[in-house]
Amino acid sequence: MPKRTMQVEAIDHGTVVDHIPSAVTLRVAELIAEDGDQVFIGVNLKSKKVGNKGVVKIASRELRPATLSRLALLAPHATMCIIRDYQVVAKDPIPVPDSFTDIALCPNANCVTNHERWPTQFDVLSQRPLQVRCLHCERDFPASELAIR
Amino acid sequence: MDWPGRHVISIEDFSRDDILHILQTAAELEAHPQPNLLAGCLMATLFFEPSTRTRLSFEAAMSKLGGQIIGFSSAASTSAKKGESLADTIRMAEQYADVLVMRHPRDGSARLASQVSNSPIINGGDGANQHPTQTFLDLYTIAKLFPDRLTHDGPPLAITFAGDLRYGRTVHSLLTALSNFNVRLYTVAPRGLEMPAHHLSRAAERGVIVETLPTLHEAVQLTDVLYMTRLQEERFPDPVEFEHVKATYRINAEMLERAQSHMRLLHPLPRVNEIAQDVDATAHAHYFPQAGNGVPVRQALLGLVLGRL
Numbered sequence: 001m002p003k004r005t006m007q008v009e010a011i012d013h014g015t016v017v018d019h020i021p022s023a024v025t026l027r028v029a030e031l032i033a034e035d036g037d038q039v040f041i042g043v044n045l046k047s048k049k050v051g052n053k054g055v056v057k058i059a060s061r062e063l064r065p066a067t068l069s070r071l072a073l074l075a076p077h078a079t080m081c082i083i084r085d086y087q088v089v090a091k092d093p094i095p096v097p098d099s100f101t102d103i104a105l106c107p108n109a110n111c112v113t114n115h116e117r118w119p120t121q122f123d124v125l126s127q128r129p130l131q132v133r134c135l136h137c138e139r140d141f142p143a144s145e146l147a148i149r
Numbered sequence: 150m151d152w153p154g155r156h157v158i159s160i161e162d163f164s165r166d167d168i169l170h171i172l173q174t175a176a177e178l179e180a181h182p183q184p185n186l187l188a189g190c191l192m193a194t195l196f197f198e199p200s201t202r203t204r205l206s207f208e209a210a211m212s213k214l215g216g217q218i219i220g221f222s223s224a225a226s227t228s229a230k231k232g233e234s235l236a237d238t239i240r241m242a243e244q245y246a247d248v249l250v251m252r253h254p255r256d257g258s259a260r261l262a263s264q265v266s267n268s269p270i271i272n273g274g275d276g277a278n279q280h281p282t283q284t285f286l287d288l289y290t291i292a293k294l295f296p297d298r299l300t301h302d303g304p305p306l307a308i309t310f311a312g313d314l315r316y317g318r319t320v321h322s323l324l325t326a327l328s329n330f331n332v333r334l335y336t337v338a339p340r341g342l343e344m345p346a347h348h349l350s351r352a353a354e355r356g357v358i359v360e361t362l363p364t365l366h367e368a369v370q371l372t373d374v375l376y377m378t379r380l381q382e383e384r385f386p387d388p389v390e391f392e393h394v395k396a397t398y399r400i401n402a403e404m405l406e407r408a409q410s411h412m413r414l415l416h417p418l419p420r421v422n423e424i425a426q427d428v429d430a431t432a433h434a435h436y437f438p439q440a441g442n443g444v445p446v447r448q449a450l451l452g453l454v455l456g457r458l
């Protein structure tokens with residue numbers, strides 16, 4: 001296991017989300033944790049890659065697909081490790097889908113999706129920085145402006 | 150893409166070939182009227198906010214092709230006031246009508262309707278977002294005034310946008326559409342109401358140069374088409390500033406004396422102060438014929454999406 005992730009207690013099985021911007025680390029923890037999960041959170045850790053990062057570890061399980069797409073919106077440049085028997089068996093960037101359906105609200109107050117019960121859809125325009133376009137009102141936003149639900 | 154059943158929601162959904170096909174179809178219908186083309190077809194006009202101009206133009210287009218019309222023209226008279234969802238209103242209307250023309254105050258409402266409806270939806274304006282039939286009629290007007298200039302090589306057609314270029318959806322859509330063609334674009338806008346940078350960079354990606362001019366005087370002299378838009382007082386935080394800008398952004402007959410003789414002045418209407426009455430009598434005024442071009446363009450769209458052309 002890489003030394004730097006030892007700054008937060010090691011887990012034998014589970015998922016580690018790493019390289020999270022410190023500012024959104026607690027929101028990431030809130031997003032991925034479910035009732036009964038053991039969760040370990042580290043913030044303001046030093047990282048060569050992103051400067052100042054957060055880490056969230058969740059014991060005993062992997063993330064659901066629906067959680068993953070929300071995570072991609074919240075921390076698009078984070079990495080995710082799957083841990084089995086204290087070994088990292090997979091380490092990948094968070095997969096960013098082509099579009100985000102029904103998981104975020106449109107920041108445009110006059111967008112029809114904020115006035116009708118209707119699923120939003122945001123299509124990805126660029127990965128770095130993550131920019132999206134609302135299918136309905138056709139406005140472009142940085143992913144960080146979207147409220148996730 | 151197939152035309153029958155196609156929704157007309159956003160100019161972004163139409164390729165250069167699509168646009169040219171619409172313009173050509175409109176020209177054919179204008180030259181050879183087809184009074185029975187849409188006999189037996191029913192168009193519903195769902196106007197959740199009033200727009201007399203757009204509704205009349207669609208109704209004239211449908212009538213001239215022999216079709217029938219039903220509809221409403223204010224949210225107060227619909228079940229939306231009783232809390233019915235937009236999706237349900239569309240599902241209800243498509244039971245009766247072969248094509249739905251809608252105008253709605255919310256951005257993206259027409260896209261939502263197209264996700265619900267099996268009958269084609271034509272967007273007659275969704276909030277501040279899109280008004281594609283206005284864009285097609287603007288292009289048709291320019292193409293008619295300057296035959297072949299949009300598509301041929303040679304000197305690009307000089308087109309100037311003036312007025313509120315920040316919030317004016319008409320100019321944004323027209324800029325997007327014109328980026329497909331051989332044009333040179335200029336802008337004149339009050340400070341704070343300039344064309345948003347992302348529209349400029351999208352045009353640049355397609356090889357169209359957009360240049361800023363300081364005043365209308367420069368624009369009048371070098372442009373082939375001057376496209377004026379309305380200034381809206383609510384966009385100005387300071388009423389004194391609005392009065393000042395209003396006085397500057399005004400074309401009159403005297404200013405037009407320095408224009409090239411073929412220069413034409415367009416405006417999506419209604420105009421308020423930005424074009425003086427004395428301009429109407431000059432050969433440059435072309436905003437009323439422009440509005441009239443809405444009829445053949447909307448005829449073409451109706452005929453195409455209803456599968457009769």
Ligand SMILES: [Zn+2]
Nearest residue numbers: 106111134137
């Ligand atoms: Zn939106």
